Amino acid sequence: MFFTVDYDLMTPGRNYTALTGALVAIGAKKMMYSKWVLQSSSSAAAIRDHLRQYMDSNDRLFVAELSEQWAGYNLLLDLNATVLGAAALAGYRR
DSSP states (O other): OEEEEEEEOOSTTOOOHHHHHHHHHTTOEEEETTEEEEEOSSOHHHHHHHHHTTSOTTOEEEEEEOOSOOOOSSOSSOHHHHTSOSGGGGGGOO
């Protein structure tokens, strides 16, 4: 399954290197400044619970499964080439 991870980091000047490191460690790719995409066999709740430990109590986090219906413009990465482009994922290609 593919998931999007979105967050709002509410503490100005706070260093969130641990959060971005945790996202990279689980294979997430940054597609917008605070939106990432990843492939995982975990549930959205499990991904949320894992990432929550790297955030402050006033931050916001949203994890959702990515459906076949999506569209983007001028993203930081080409989803078809980098994440969704494998032949096994043909149903997700756009």
